[in-house]
Amino acid sequence: MKILVVGGGGREHAIIKKIKLNHDVEKIFALPGNGGIARDAECVDIGAKDIASIVAFAVENAIDYAIVAPDDPLVLGAVDALEEKGIPCFGPRSNAAIIEGSKAFAKDLMKKYGIPTAEYAVFTDCESALEYVSTAPVPTVIKADGLALGKGVIIAQTREEAISAVKSMMMDKAFGKSGDCVVIEEYLTGPEVSVLAFTDGKTVVPMVSSMDHKRAHDGDTGLNTGGMGTVAPNPYYTDEIALECMNRIFMPTVKAMNAEGRTFKGCLYFGLMITDNGPKVIEYNCRFGDPETQVVLPLLKTDLLTVMRAVTDERLADINVEFEPAHACCVIMASKGYPEKYDKGFEITVPSDLEDKVFIAGAAEKDGKLVTNGGRVLGITETDVTLKNAIQKAYADVEKVSFENAYYRKDIGKKALAATEER
Ligand code: AMP
Ligand code: GLY
Numbered sequence: 001m002k003i004l005v006v007g008g009g010g011r012e013h014a015i016i017k018k019i020k021l022n023h024d025v026e027k028i029f030a031l032p033g034n035g036g037i038a039r040d041a042e043c044v045d046i047g048a049k050d051i052a053s054i055v056a057f058a059v060e061n062a063i064d065y066a067i068v069a070p071d072d073p074l075v076l077g078a079v080d081a082l083e084e085k086g087i088p089c090f091g092p093r094s095n096a097a098i099i100e101g102s103k104a105f106a107k108d109l110m111k112k113y114g115i116p117t118a119e120y121a122v123f124t125d126c127e128s129a130l131e132y133v134s135t136a137p138v139p140t141v142i143k144a145d146g147l148a149l150g151k152g153v154i155i156a157q158t159r160e161e162a163i164s165a166v167k168s169m170m171m172d173k174a175f176g177k178s179g180d181c182v183v184i185e186e187y188l189t190g191p192e193v194s195v196l197a198f199t200d201g202k203t204v205v206p207m208v209s210s211m212d213h214k215r216a217h218d219g220d221t222g223l224n225t226g227g228m229g230t231v232a233p234n235p236y237y238t239d240e241i242a243l244e245c246m247n248r249i250f251m252p253t254v255k256a257m258n259a260e261g262r263t264f265k266g267c268l269y270f271g272l273m274i275t276d277n278g279p280k281v282i283e284y285n286c287r288f289g290d291p292e293t294q295v296v297l298p299l300l301k302t303d304l305l306t307v308m309r310a311v312t313d314e315r316l317a318d319i320n321v322e323f324e325p326a327h328a329c330c331v332i333m334a335s336k337g338y339p340e341k342y343d344k345g346f347e348i349t350v351p352s353d354l355e356d357k358v359f360i361a362g363a364a365e366k367d368g369k370l371v372t373n374g375g376r377v378l379g380i381t382e383t384d385v386t387l388k389n390a391i392q393k394a395y396a397d398v399e400k401v402s403f404e405n406a407y408y409r410k411d412i413g414k415k416a417l418a419a420t421e422e423r
Helices: 010-019 051-060 071-076 078-084 094-101 103-113 126-133 159-170 176-180 239-259 293-299 304-312 352-357 387-400 414-422
Strands: 002-007 027-032 065-068 120-123 140-144 153-156 182-186 192-199 204-206 215-217 221-224 229-232 266-275 278-285 327-335 358-360 363-366 369-372 376-384
Touching (some): 010 293, 010 358, 051 071, 051 078, 065 078, 078 094, 094 239, 103 182, 103 239, 153 159, 159 182, 192 304, 229 293, 239 266, 352 387
Antiparallel strands (some): 192 266, 229 327
């Protein structure tokens, strides 16, 4: 089989390493991939948003199966366009990807179908939004409606902050067109859990839960990032909560999408907060999370391509999806300065015995060497029967991987470990 993977980050590298294990796979193309992915797949210089070129490439190269990983091409209709040419895909069509593409859509869906989430209001005109925040309780959460690289969320601690957040999104267009519409939400508290789930529109198979570390610095301080590390499973996600989520959130969401004529097939990501009033949805993503994928897939026992094809063919109920009863920890090594300004072009050295554990996100190949080329450079994942050992092993590996100006958090998994030990 010839497989095409759209995307070029650490998540895609983790997917590709797993897909490679299937003996039917002869060739994997990554569009665009990156310097590290180039060691596991053939990278082709076609951007993930260039749908027309992706489809043309897939047809020319007689691709048997396509995996569309990032949000942008999904929302833009990459799966619809590939399917039109008869190429089976993993990922939702555009009319279902809207569950991530528009926060207003997601909130209205949850309200209509009684799925627990924060109270909210949606605004498309700035004046009404400003009027609303001038009396709304604080803290309050202000979100740009569209995709904003995970950065379109501002938690305003004061009314003044809320007013300036609305102005920056709606008047100054800090997130471009994504800010034409804003969602203003009730502020919730509680531990956050990420659950990625395979679904074919009929059956939902949640994967092992995980915990992201979104802030740049130790102790959950600093700016929001794309994610500085993850652990799986998430100790706050107990069996009891998992059952509640299945009955009140996961199945109702899949059914709601069907009822709206927007059947979701692919990986549906539930960003949850475990509040005193039970689990609530903070966000949906229409894809695998990054860097959640880098801890979830290493624990997957069942062949990934087999599961993906079962999703595409709506046979998910017929297969058993199994995970190792173990723990995983992924530490992201970033460029110093990320998520703001940082330098690129530093050589990366990865010892050969660690290649399988390193997922390259932001790196390029230059004169046969791997050099840094992004904010999040790579992730290192270790697994073990205990969380404590998984964390220790991941940090021991970090010491062996080097590049100039490397920055990483020192406390990935610390909160999870404390929560595990409390039990
Ligand atoms: P999102 O991009 O929607 O995942 O939001 C980024 C982060 O903002 C989340 O991971 C939460 O930590 C926080 N957040 C989003 N919505 C809320 C809310 N309603 N209450 C409290 N925190 C929130
Ligand atoms: N780690 C969060 C995301 O993928 O959106």
